[in-house]
Amino acid sequence: MLAVHFGAGNIGRGFIGSLLSDAGYQVCFVDVNAEIVDLLNEKQEYRVVLAAENSEETTVRNVKAINSLQNPEEVLEAIAAADLVTTAVGPNILGIISELIANGLKKRTERRNQPLNIIACENMIGGSSFLKEKVYEKLSDAEKKQFDQCFAFPNAAVDRIVPNQTNEDKLMVSVEPFYEWVVDRSKIIGEVPTIEGVTFVEDLTPFIERKLFTVNTGHAIAAYAGYQAGLETIKDAMEDPDVLRLVRATLTETGAVLVKKYNFDSTEHMNYVNKIVSRFTNPHINDEIPRVARGPIRKLGPNDRLISPAKQYYQYLEGQPENLAKGIAAALRYDYPEDQEAITLQSKVKEMGYEETICKVCGLQEGDPLVELIIRELN
Numbered sequence: 001m002l003a004v005h006f007g008a009g010n011i012g013r014g015f016i017g018s019l020l021s022d023a024g025y026q027v028c029f030v031d032v033n034a035e036i037v038d039l040l041n042e043k044q045e046y047r048v049v050l051a052a053e054n055s056e057e058t059t060v061r062n063v064k065a066i067n068s069l070q071n072p073e074e075v076l077e078a079i080a081a082a083d084l085v086t087t088a089v090g091p092n093i094l095g096i097i098s099e100l101i102a103n104g105l106k107k108r109t110e111r112r113n114q115p116l117n118i119i120a121c122e123n124m125i126g127g128s129s130f131l132k133e134k135v136y137e138k139l140s141d142a143e144k145k146q147f148d149q150c151f152a153f154p155n156a157a158v159d160r161i162v163p164n165q166t167n168e169d170k171l172m173v174s175v176e177p178f179y180e181w182v183v184d185r186s187k188i189i190g191e192v193p194t195i196e197g198v199t200f201v202e203d204l205t206p207f208i209e210r211k212l213f214t215v216n217t218g219h220a221i222a223a224y225a226g227y228q229a230g231l232e233t234i235k236d237a238m239e240d241p242d243v244l245r246l247v248r249a250t251l252t253e254t255g256a257v258l259v260k261k262y263n264f265d266s267t268e269h270m271n272y273v274n275k276i277v278s279r280f281t282n283p284h285i286n287d288e289i290p291r292v293a294r295g296p297i298r299k300l301g302p303n304d305r306l307i308s309p310a311k312q313y314y315q316y317l318e319g320q321p322e323n324l325a326k327g328i329a330a331a332l333r334y335d336y337p338e339d340q341e342a343i344t345l346q347s348k349v350k351e352m353g354y355e356e357t358i359c360k361v362c363g364l365q366e367g368d369p370l371v372e373l374i375i376r377e378l379n
């Protein structure tokens with residue numbers, strides 16, 4: 001069995017590639033990082049080490065890689081032969097890889113009539129659906145019909161903290177022990193793949209919202225508030241009483257929305273929140289704030305981890321999401337000079353002021369109570 005995985009980065013090697021290899025797939029990574037691609041082809045294996053007391057280590061074997069900049073034709077061949085395609089490249093890159101995926105799938109339809117699932121493993125709602133849209137933009141109406149018969153893009157939620165790696169062994173990845181990979185079974189075409197560690201569910205929405213509005217909201221708040229407090233790592237941020245208080249208060253707000261919307265058991269949900277807060281404070285993980293804060297414009301988007309739960313707070317509850325607004329204000333102030341989105345965000349603020357920036361970046365309307373609440377926090 002062959003799995004073609006786009007993105008041999010932290011989550012690609014440290015999570016998706018590792019589970020797929022354990023499930024018996026040969027994993028063919030596709031990446032633009034020549035050093036990583038060459039090393040993967042040279043060694044054909046890499047180490048995954050658990051960031052925990054016992055530093056348990058496993059070796060992921062039977063892997064290879066293609067440099068999509070140098071050998072795009074090879075990528076098309078791999079897609080034509082694949083039993084599964086997955087991605088972990090970042091939401092902004094999905095549009096870029098969609099051309100190769102479209103062409104690979106076209107090649108496949110010329111060769112064989114075998115169904116294929118393409119699963120985007122990104123921190124976003126509807127990642128695979130978005131990738132499908134981008135792929136379909138490149139097709140004729142007849143090709144779209146043909147693709148509908150053969151290919152599916154089930155959405156997924158992936159959760160494992162894999163910080164940026166600074167190991168001497170460039171392929172080795174240090175990962176937290178916890179992981180969760182949930183896939184929308186209702187959209188799978190053909191046989192449901194057997195991958196230990198993947199949970200297939202009929203309705204993904206509660207899972208992805210629970211994950212995005214808890215792990216990712218909490219992490220983002222720790223990062224943006226921690227940055228404003230002059231701190232360097234998530235661990236430092238979580239040790240700061242003010243940041244910790246804000247993270248917990250925010251997760252109480254998102255938790256209240258989730259419990260109301262999905263009828264979750266509130267005690268169980270609080271246990272989930274506590275587990276996540278303890279993951280953020282894992283002493284074996286050195287997670288720098290700029291990694292977790294990266295891409296503030298994306299993270300401030302209307303359907304992402306900060307604005308979406310804040311909007312839903314008004315929909316499902318009484319009162320206002322005061323703490324989410326504090327976190328959003330910290331995100332709007334994020335000015336890390338090595339983050340291109342932070343630079344763009346700050347130039348928008350300079351040019352248009354906060355109100356217009358919030359409306360444009362967060363997709364909110366002037367006069368919306370959430371806009372007013374955020375502005376209050378910024379003053």
Ligand SMILES: NC(=O)C1=CN([C@@H]2O[C@H](COP(=O)(O)OP(=O)(O)OC[C@H]3O[C@@H](n4cnc5c(N)ncnc54)[C@H](O)[C@@H]3O)[C@@H](O)[C@H]2O)C=CC1
Nearest residue numbers: 007008009010011031032088089090091122123160161162
């Ligand atoms: N690191 C983590 O803990 C988690 C990350 N994610 C999600 O996984 C995705 C990837 O994140 P990370 O692995 O942390 O990032 P990363 O930066 O470590 O990995 C991304 C990889 O994609 C590659 N890439 C960039 N452009 C490409 C292209 N055009 N074609 C093929 N490969 C390309 C990069 O060279 C890099 O190796 C993101 O959507 C992130 O939100 C989800 C859960 C956990």
Ligand SMILES: O=P(O)(O)OC[C@H]1O[C@](O)(CO)[C@@H](O)[C@@H]1O
Nearest residue numbers: 123160161162215216219292294
């Ligand atoms: O990968 P993104 O969306 O930029 O955000 C970083 C987030 O991803 C994670 O790496 C994994 O969920 C978290 O550590 C963090 O909340």
